[in-house]
Amino acid sequence: MSSTSPTRSITPAIDHVHIELGERSYPILIGHGPSLWQQAQQHFPKGTSALIVTNTTVAPLYAQALRERLQAHYPVIHEVVLPDGEQYKDWQTLNLIFDALLGHGADRKAVLFALGGGVIGDMTGFAAASYMRGVPFVQVPTTLLAQVDSSVGGKTAINHPLGKNMIGAFYQPRLVVCDIDTLQTLPPEQLSAGLAEVIKYGPIYDMAFFAWLEQHVADLRAQQPDALRHAIRRSCEIKAAVVSADETESGLREILNFGHTFGHAIEAGMGYGAWLHGHAVAAGMVQASRLSHLLGHLPDDSFTRRLVQLLQQAGLPVQSPRIDPQRNTARYLELMRVDKKSQGGAIRYVVLKEPGKAITEKVDDATVIPLLDAIGRVTI
Amino acid sequence: MSSTSPTRSITPAIDHVHIELGERSYPILIGHGPSLWQQAQQHFPKGTSALIVTNTTVAPLYAQALRERLQAHYPVIHEVVLPDGEQYKDWQTLNLIFDALLGHGADRKAVLFALGGGVIGDMTGFAAASYMRGVPFVQVPTTLLAQVDSSVGGKTAINHPLGKNMIGAFYQPRLVVCDIDTLQTLPPEQLSAGLAEVIKYGPIYDMAFFAWLEQHVADLRAQQPDALRHAIRRSCEIKAAVVSADETESGLREILNFGHTFGHAIEAGMGYGAWLHGHAVAAGMVQASRLSHLLGHLPDDSFTRRLVQLLQQAGLPVQSPRIDPQRNTARYLELMRVDKKSQGGAIRYVVLKEPGKAITEKVDDATVIPLLDAIGRVTI
Missing domain, CATH: 1.20.1090.10 (Dehydroquinate synthase-like - alpha domain)
Structure with a gap:
C-alpha cells in the first residue's frame, strides 16, 4: 500500500477514515474542538436514549462535556461509571451496564457511548452486542492506544478467570470519535x-x-x-x-x-x-x-x-x-x-x-x- | 405461500429444511433412528473437540447416545450438565459452560452441541456466540416446542433479574437435528x-x-x-x-x-x-x-x-x-x-x-x- 503525503493529510482540521464493512461500515473521526463534535453529531445513531459508559478516572474529566454534546440528540441521557482497571473487565462489572440499561427501562433504541480506554471500549461493545441481542454503540476512546488500536476492528470482550478476552463478540460501533484533546490528561x-x-x-x-x-x-x-x-x-x-x-x-x-x-x-x-x-x-x-x-x-x-x-x-x-x-x-x-x-x-x-x-x-x-x-x- | 402435499412429504424417512441465510445457512434434519444420524454426521462442523451441553433431566436419557454418535468425529468429547429449568437461564449457569470449555482447554475449533429444550438451546447458543467471540454449535432439540420454534431463527439469550431474554445474540447453529424419538419421553x-x-x-x-x-x-x-x-x-x-x-x-x-x-x-x-x-x-x-x-x-x-x-x-x-x-x-x-x-x-x-x-x-x-x-x- 502506498504511503500518504503528510502535507496533504495535515491540512484539514478533521480527519475521516471510512471503515468499509458493507452494512456494518462506520466512520472514524479524528480531531478536536467544537468542529470535531459538530461533524460527529451528524453520525450519531438515532435513539430514544443514550447511556454513557465510563470509569472513575475518565468520568470527572470528560463525562459532563460528552453529556452536553449528546443533549440535543437524545431525549434521555444516563451515565454509568465503572471502576477503572483491567481487573474489572469481568462479568460482574459488565452487569453494571445491563443493570443501568434495564433500571432505566432502555429499549432496543438505546445508544451506548464508550468513553474511556480499551477496557471501557471492550466492555461497552460487548454490552451493546448483547443487550436485547444488539443495540448501537459509539466509541469515544480517550487513550492513544484505544484510538489507534482497540476502537477499530470490532473485537469486544470481557475476561474470564481462566483467560483474557475469552468471552465476547465481533461487533462494530456505528461511529468512533477520536478527540485528541483527551490525550492531554494521559500520563x-x-x-x-x-x-x-x-x-x-x-x-x-x-x-x-x-x-x-x-x-x-x-x-x-x-x-x-x-x-x-x-x-x-x-x-x-x-x-x-x-x-x-x-x-x-x-x-x-x-x-x-x-x-x-x-x-x-x-x-x-x-x-x-x-x-x-x-x-x-x-x-x-x-x-x-x-x-x-x-x-x-x-x-x-x-x-x-x-x-x-x-x-x-x-x-x-x-x-x-x-x-x-x-x-x-x-x-x-x-x-x-x-x-x-x-x-x-x-x-x-x-x-x-x-x-x-x-x-x-x-x-x-x-x-x-x-x-x-x-x-x-x-x-x- | 402454497401448501405442501402431505402425501409427497411423508414419503422420505428423513426430512430436510434448508435455512437460507447466505454464508450462515444451515440444514434442519428431521427424522429418527440410525439413518437420521448418518445424515446428520455428514453435516457436523469440523472441530478439535466437542462439548455436549445438556441438563439433569435429559442427560440420563440421551447424552450417552449422542456421545457415541460424536465419537467418530471429534478426538475429544466433554459434557456439561446444567440444572433444569427456566430459573437457571442466567449468567451463573451460562458460566458453567465457559468453565467447562476453558477447563478443558477448548480452542476456537471446539463445537458445542445443545441437547435439550429451549432453555438449553438458548444458553448453548449464547455460549457459542460468545466463547472466544464465536465457535460453531449444533442444536439437538429434545422437545417439540424447541424443534418447531426455538431451534430455528438464531435467537439466543439468557435472562437478567430485570427481564427475560435481555442478554443474548443473534447467532445461527451450523445444524439442527430433530430426533423425534426424543419426544417419547416428553410429558x-x-x-x-x-x-x-x-x-x-x-x-x-x-x-x-x-x-x-x-x-x-x-x-x-x-x-x-x-x-x-x-x-x-x-x-x-x-x-x-x-x-x-x-x-x-x-x-x-x-x-x-x-x-x-x-x-x-x-x-x-x-x-x-x-x-x-x-x-x-x-x-x-x-x-x-x-x-x-x-x-x-x-x-x-x-x-x-x-x-x-x-x-x-x-x-x-x-x-x-x-x-x-x-x-x-x-x-x-x-x-x-x-x-x-x-x-x-x-x-x-x-x-x-x-x-x-x-x-x-x-x-x-x-x-x-x-x-x-x-x-x-x-x-x-
Missing part, C-alpha cells in the same frame, strides 16, 4: 505505550509512514495536534485495511500481532500490570525484527537498529526483561506456547518478510532460543 | 404445548397446513412418526421463510408472535411457571382471532370456532384465565403494555388479515376491553 508513559502500536504499523504495512514517524516522533510526544491527527489517521487506515479484509480473524489479521507473541510473554511473565502492554509490545517488536533476520528475510540488522532508535525516541523500552532467574528461555517458550494455544511443535510468529510487509511463519524453538538466551546479556 | 402436556406453536403457523401463514393439522391432530398426539415429521418440517419451513426475510427482527418476524401478547400477559399474570408457554399462547391465539374479527378483518367467528376446536383436540386450553380478582381487564392491559414496551397509547397486536395471513396493527384499548371484560364470564 506520558501511556502516550508512549500508544505510540508502540502506532510504530507497529510501519514495519508490518507502510515504511513511508515509518519514515514519517522517525521525523515526527518528538512532535507526537509533545502532542502537536496535526502530528497526532496524522499518526492516528494513518494507524486507523492501516488497521482498517487489514480488518476489512478479515473481519473475523481467520488469518491476515494476525499480522497486527507483530511483536505481541514476545510481548504477551513479557506481560504474563512479569505479572500482569507490571509492564504496560505497549511497552511489552515495543520490546517484543525488537525480538520479532531480530527473528526476521535470523530467518533470512532481513539481510542484516539495519532495520532492527532503525526500529530500536525510533522506539527509544518514543520513550519505549527495547530490551526484553528476564522473567525467570533460573530458566528464562524455557519460561519464555512456555508462555509463548500458551499465548498461541500451541499444544506442541513449532510456534507461529509474525515476522517481517521485508520492512513494510509482515507474514506469519512457524518457527522451530531452536531458531528462537539464541534470541531468548541473549536476554539480559546483550546490550543494544 | 403429554409438553407435547400439547409444542402443538400450540405448530398450530400457530396455520392462521399466520398456511391454511392448507391448518387443514392438515385438523385431520392429523390425533396422530400427532399419538406420536405417529410420519405425522410428527411432517408437522415439524412444515413448521420449520414456515418459520424459516419468515426468519430468512427478517433475520434480526425488524418487523415481518413479529407475525410469529401471534397469540403471544395475550399469552405473555397470562404467563406473567398467573406467575411464571403456573401456565406453560404453549398453553398461554393457545388461549392467547383465541383472543387474537376474536380481535381480528372485532377489527373487521374476519367476517364472522367461523375461523375462531375452527381454531378453538383444533386447540381443544390438541389438549390445549382455549379460555384465558382471570389474572386479577378485582381489576382483571386493567391488569391484562398493563402487562400487555409492558410486554410490548409501549410507554403509552395503542398497543400493537398480531392479528389475522384473513385466515392464513397475519399482520401487525395498533389497536386502541377501547377495542380490546370487551374481550378482556368477557374473561371468566363467557364460555365457548
Whole structure:
C-alpha cells in the first residue's frame, strides 16, 4: 500500500477514515474542538436514549462535556461509571451496564457511548452486542492506544478467570470519535505505550509512514495536534485495511500481532500490570525484527537498529526483561506456547518478510532460543 | 405461500429444511433412528473437540447416545450438565459452560452441541456466540416446542433479574437435528404445548397446513412418526421463510408472535411457571382471532370456532384465565403494555388479515376491553 503525503493529510482540521464493512461500515473521526463534535453529531445513531459508559478516572474529566454534546440528540441521557482497571473487565462489572440499561427501562433504541480506554471500549461493545441481542454503540476512546488500536476492528470482550478476552463478540460501533484533546490528561508513559502500536504499523504495512514517524516522533510526544491527527489517521487506515479484509480473524489479521507473541510473554511473565502492554509490545517488536533476520528475510540488522532508535525516541523500552532467574528461555517458550494455544511443535510468529510487509511463519524453538538466551546479556 | 402435499412429504424417512441465510445457512434434519444420524454426521462442523451441553433431566436419557454418535468425529468429547429449568437461564449457569470449555482447554475449533429444550438451546447458543467471540454449535432439540420454534431463527439469550431474554445474540447453529424419538419421553402436556406453536403457523401463514393439522391432530398426539415429521418440517419451513426475510427482527418476524401478547400477559399474570408457554399462547391465539374479527378483518367467528376446536383436540386450553380478582381487564392491559414496551397509547397486536395471513396493527384499548371484560364470564 502506498504511503500518504503528510502535507496533504495535515491540512484539514478533521480527519475521516471510512471503515468499509458493507452494512456494518462506520466512520472514524479524528480531531478536536467544537468542529470535531459538530461533524460527529451528524453520525450519531438515532435513539430514544443514550447511556454513557465510563470509569472513575475518565468520568470527572470528560463525562459532563460528552453529556452536553449528546443533549440535543437524545431525549434521555444516563451515565454509568465503572471502576477503572483491567481487573474489572469481568462479568460482574459488565452487569453494571445491563443493570443501568434495564433500571432505566432502555429499549432496543438505546445508544451506548464508550468513553474511556480499551477496557471501557471492550466492555461497552460487548454490552451493546448483547443487550436485547444488539443495540448501537459509539466509541469515544480517550487513550492513544484505544484510538489507534482497540476502537477499530470490532473485537469486544470481557475476561474470564481462566483467560483474557475469552468471552465476547465481533461487533462494530456505528461511529468512533477520536478527540485528541483527551490525550492531554494521559500520563506520558501511556502516550508512549500508544505510540508502540502506532510504530507497529510501519514495519508490518507502510515504511513511508515509518519514515514519517522517525521525523515526527518528538512532535507526537509533545502532542502537536496535526502530528497526532496524522499518526492516528494513518494507524486507523492501516488497521482498517487489514480488518476489512478479515473481519473475523481467520488469518491476515494476525499480522497486527507483530511483536505481541514476545510481548504477551513479557506481560504474563512479569505479572500482569507490571509492564504496560505497549511497552511489552515495543520490546517484543525488537525480538520479532531480530527473528526476521535470523530467518533470512532481513539481510542484516539495519532495520532492527532503525526500529530500536525510533522506539527509544518514543520513550519505549527495547530490551526484553528476564522473567525467570533460573530458566528464562524455557519460561519464555512456555508462555509463548500458551499465548498461541500451541499444544506442541513449532510456534507461529509474525515476522517481517521485508520492512513494510509482515507474514506469519512457524518457527522451530531452536531458531528462537539464541534470541531468548541473549536476554539480559546483550546490550543494544 | 402454497401448501405442501402431505402425501409427497411423508414419503422420505428423513426430512430436510434448508435455512437460507447466505454464508450462515444451515440444514434442519428431521427424522429418527440410525439413518437420521448418518445424515446428520455428514453435516457436523469440523472441530478439535466437542462439548455436549445438556441438563439433569435429559442427560440420563440421551447424552450417552449422542456421545457415541460424536465419537467418530471429534478426538475429544466433554459434557456439561446444567440444572433444569427456566430459573437457571442466567449468567451463573451460562458460566458453567465457559468453565467447562476453558477447563478443558477448548480452542476456537471446539463445537458445542445443545441437547435439550429451549432453555438449553438458548444458553448453548449464547455460549457459542460468545466463547472466544464465536465457535460453531449444533442444536439437538429434545422437545417439540424447541424443534418447531426455538431451534430455528438464531435467537439466543439468557435472562437478567430485570427481564427475560435481555442478554443474548443473534447467532445461527451450523445444524439442527430433530430426533423425534426424543419426544417419547416428553410429558403429554409438553407435547400439547409444542402443538400450540405448530398450530400457530396455520392462521399466520398456511391454511392448507391448518387443514392438515385438523385431520392429523390425533396422530400427532399419538406420536405417529410420519405425522410428527411432517408437522415439524412444515413448521420449520414456515418459520424459516419468515426468519430468512427478517433475520434480526425488524418487523415481518413479529407475525410469529401471534397469540403471544395475550399469552405473555397470562404467563406473567398467573406467575411464571403456573401456565406453560404453549398453553398461554393457545388461549392467547383465541383472543387474537376474536380481535381480528372485532377489527373487521374476519367476517364472522367461523375461523375462531375452527381454531378453538383444533386447540381443544390438541389438549390445549382455549379460555384465558382471570389474572386479577378485582381489576382483571386493567391488569391484562398493563402487562400487555409492558410486554410490548409501549410507554403509552395503542398497543400493537398480531392479528389475522384473513385466515392464513397475519399482520401487525395498533389497536386502541377501547377495542380490546370487551374481550378482556368477557374473561371468566363467557364460555365457548
